[in-house]
Ligand SMILES: [Zn+2]
């Protein structure tokens with residue numbers, strides 16, 4: 301099956317690119333993406349899929365029933381864009397002011413629709429069924445969680461035995477599949493912190509309670525906590541990215557406000573860091589006779605690739621694309637994905653599809669989320685083929 305899947309994906313390349321460009325021109329942000337949903341529904345028309353739309357979001361779940369009975373596999377493409385002004389000068393650049401498909405989700409939708417077309421064409425040889433998950437709201441809106449709450453995993457009857465997502469990246473060589481077993485992406489939680497002092501004259505700090513040195517001490521102590529109390533073998537990143545206090549040079553302010561992010565690669569280190577942040581913040585505030593208000597807002601969990609499934613993806617991609625296009629990743633990336641919610645329920649994996657334009661260097665090309673990012677469309681056929689081949693491999697055992 302290996303070579304003919306790629307050949308079949310290549311026959312769909314023009315269609316995939318056209319669809320991607322149409323999506324790229326009309327980016328939408330968040331959980332409600334009516335135009336994108338409409339475009340997906342139109343593209344899936346006539347493929348003989350059982351198509352359902354979300355109730356809380358504009359998601360689309362499409363099920364392809366194979367000719368004989370067998371297991372269920374789930375493939376996902378996220379749909380949403382980012383609040384950016386595109387600056388690429390592409391002929392099909394965004395026509396929506398302040399929105400841009402800068403994370404390549406337009407390519408995900410187009411490739412997933414291509415895989416649906418490819419697999420529908422091979423229905424006769426399919427045992428079981430394929431669930432195509434078109435998901436809004438990946439960029440911080442927990443879209444995958446909404447879809448799970450709406451019964452995504454029961455949409456096809458039997459639950460999926462495997463789940464696979466691709467993510468296009470401009471900083472990997474074009475047409476390559478990059479993944480690893482275990483943690484692939486980090487958890488991402490947000491720290492909101494206020495240190496409450498007491499205002500006064502800057503010349504008489506003893507008559508006030510100055511929150512600024514306490515905030516500064518907390519920033520430093522959090523870094524000490526990360527390096528002294530978190531195992532280097534289960535690492536974490538903590539960055540205080542905003543620190544705001546005061547209005548002028550001779551007034552001690554009433555409060556200092558801090559915000560930051562916590563990234564970890566395991567549920568264990570995630571909960572340890574949460575607990576220790578509380579200890580450090582409240583301990584230091586109290587040591588100086590002040591109080592602190594701390595909220596740790598939970599973002600996405602760690603995205604953990606099932607080791608067996610990630611290995612399967614690598615094997616399948618090797619057969620379909622050739623060994624030179626399958627690159628094991630030494631390290632995870634400390635970004636985050638709500639695909640993590642699906643991988644908490646189903647053994648599966650995510651892989652990065654390299655799409656660095658050939659004239660650029662992956663090390664210096666504008667990355668995902670840049671208003672300059674450009675993806676090499678020549679890579680999309682490899683993505684369509686990988687999606688389809690992973691599904692076929694999972695079903696035809
Ligand atoms: Zn993104």
Ligand SMILES: [Zn+2]
Pocket residue numbers: 403404405438467
């Ligand atoms: Zn993304």
